[in-house]
Amino acid sequence: MITTVLVLIFLIALLYVGFVIGRAYVINYSWNKKLEHIPGVTQFLPVFFPRIPLFYKPLHYDGKVYPSYQSVIKKHGVKGVVRTISYTNIMISVYGPESIKHIIVTNAKNYPKPTGSIYTPFEIFGSNVLSANDDLWRKHRLLCNPAFNDKHLNMLVDVANQTMIDLRGTNWNQDSFIVDVKKTMTQITLQIMGLAAFNVDFNALHGGVQDFDKTRFRSSFGDALHRVSNQGILLRAKTNGWIRNLPIKVFRDALHDIHDVDLYLKEMIEERSRSHIYESKHDLLSLLIAANHGDVKTGLTSQEIKSDSFIFMFAGHDTTSSQLQWTLWELASNQYVQDKLREEIRQVLGGNQHISFEDCDELKYALCVIKESMRLHAPIEVFFRQARNDDVINGYKIPKGASLRVNIIATHMDPEHWPEPHVFRPERFDGNNKINQWAYLPFSLGTRMCIVSLLDLMAKIDCNNWEANLV
Ligand code: HEM
Numbered sequence: 001m002i003t004t005v006l007v008l009i010f011l012i013a014l015l016y017v018g019f020v021i022g023r024a025y026v027i028n029y030s031w032n033k034k035l036e037h038i039p040g041v042t043q044f045l046p047v048f049f050p051r052i053p054l055f056y057k058p059l060h061y062d063g064k065v066y067p068s069y070q071s072v073i074k075k076h077g078v079k080g081v082v083r084t085i086s087y088t089n090i091m092i093s094v095y096g097p098e099s100i101k102h103i104i105v106t107n108a109k110n111y112p113k114p115t116g117s118i119y120t121p122f123e124i125f126g127s128n129v130l131s132a133n134d135d136l137w138r139k140h141r142l143l144c145n146p147a148f149n150d151k152h153l154n155m156l157v158d159v160a161n162q163t164m165i166d167l168r169g170t171n172w173n174q175d176s177f178i179v180d181v182k183k184t185m186t187q188i189t190l191q192i193m194g195l196a197a198f199n200v201d202f203n204a205l206h207g208g209v210q211d212f213d214k215t216r217f218r219s220s221f222g223d224a225l226h227r228v229s230n231q232g233i234l235l236r237a238k239t240n241g242w243i244r245n246l247p248i249k250v251f252r253d254a255l256h257d258i259h260d261v262d263l264y265l266k267e268m269i270e271e272r273s274r275s276h277i278y279e280s281k282h283d284l285l286s287l288l289i290a291a292n293h294g295d296v297k298t299g300l301t302s303q304e305i306k307s308d309s310f311i312f313m314f315a316g317h318d319t320t321s322s323q324l325q326w327t328l329w330e331l332a333s334n335q336y337v338q339d340k341l342r343e344e345i346r347q348v349l350g351g352n353q354h355i356s357f358e359d360c361d362e363l364k365y366a367l368c369v370i371k372e373s374m375r376l377h378a379p380i381e382v383f384f385r386q387a388r389n390d391d392v393i394n395g396y397k398i399p400k401g402a403s404l405r406v407n408i409i410a411t412h413m414d415p416e417h418w419p420e421p422h423v424f425r426p427e428r429f430d431g432n433n434k435i436n437q438w439a440y441l442p443f444s445l446g447t448r449m450c451i452v453s454l455l456d457l458m459a460k461i462d463c464n465n466w467e468a469n470l471v
Contacts, residue, residue: 028085081394084405113132124307128311137448144308148452152282188205197309198283199281208223208226262306269305330424376422378412
């Protein structure tokens, strides 16, 4: 009996896997036909399958085979558009100023964010400013924008100053110390984002211990939020609905975290709305609640506010942390840049350990350092769009429904716009070099660009008294 059941389960699993592979093959085969005229990779199975010669033709162009798409570009002078495969489906990878400007500005209406795939996992708490399109997106963006004006960003500088004081209370007050850069930058950004987004102290620099009601929650807000923005979204991205509900520990834990975050946010929104606390607070959640009061024709629902505030945390935390890590890496690897930056900070701040919003404007070299670090190590390397209707980009027909991957990093590395693209040289941005504004887009460009351009604010990094070396 048990053997029969096991055999049955095995057969069903086999059928399911066969169906998934077959479906992917048919979809990719048909897209490959539609995109045959674009040079690039041909593969009919999702990338996690080994490349079986019978099932794929390697990179080809005009019937010839090439080892990489860079070699096609080099040999044939193809610009801006390459057929490629991303995880499971055939996509058009787009890079370079002309093609990018066409997609995100000139003909942006034809290229919404794809629905039902890449951006769906971000809807873990419902529709939001990052994943929505058209009128729904306009509603979100209109109500989220006020939270990011200069006055409120000013408040972020205070939060950052406070966090730096906290940091000096840890081993950072010693003459010389070793930093686990990934861990520390994650803690710093988590602490800042907790205060900035929710006015909640995650105590991230001191082990993240927070009091919470253990009868109703499994974890503290900070812990649950941190895990959901890392693993929760990943889980939703990688697993189908019914798989997520299997009694497997990692899935169960993720669902508990999602439940906890949902409840914490729900209660915060209810409490702040009821008691009008939002009027005196300047964190993003309170500002979002405030924007929804008063003369608003179609405001956001509580669910939408919850989803947007989660997205701020999700979109702002890892990106900023990764950015700080790479900037420190470059400073530690380039002594000349580090010395020049320290000198500028000393001149602007004098002996002052606090930085003001206005000081940021004076830190011109710091801004160049950050810009160059974001060119070489853009925290978001690519983003995605889908063609609504047939179109033409750089002479190539783009059929309706095609998936596009806008390649930030390939554009940042294009030697035509960035001589010696792999070299870290902040002076590129000192105003003496002509820069094509469409060749630089760490925060994207156009109407769907990042809601907060952090470049000015990030110039506040305090390295007045610190010297960074790699160990
Ligand atoms: C170094 C830090 C950051 C980088 C490099 C960055 C980069 C980007 C990029 C490339 C996009 C476009 C994504 C797409 O089209 O799919 C984007 C969108 C967005 N970012 Fe950021 N971001 C950063 C920090 C932040 C922070 C701190 C927040 C919020 C607190 C934030 C909130 C958003 C939101 C809400 C969107 C969606 C905007 C829309 O579609 O209207 N980001 N960001």
